[in-house]
Amino acid sequence: MYVIIVYDAGIERLNKIRIFLKQYLNWVQNSVFEGELTKAEYMKVRSRLKELIDDDLDCIFIYHVRDKKYLGIEELGTRKAEIDSII
16 A cells, blocks of 8 residues: 655654654655555554654654555655655
């Protein structure tokens, strides 16, 4: 499945979340990641994110579609970093 993860977290947790998500997804903007995940990877990512955040202070949105071809994306301006494959 193709996912987009958007988060808003306390400054003391931002870096931990970013470092974790970079293992699975492409970092496309501050606090925004996207990419393909298997069902097992999705469950692992979701579970770990729940551990990393403070439920009372932080918020994470996970948008997912079956395949990227079903997602319309319009970009304006300059991309922060090129999306490449994750090693």
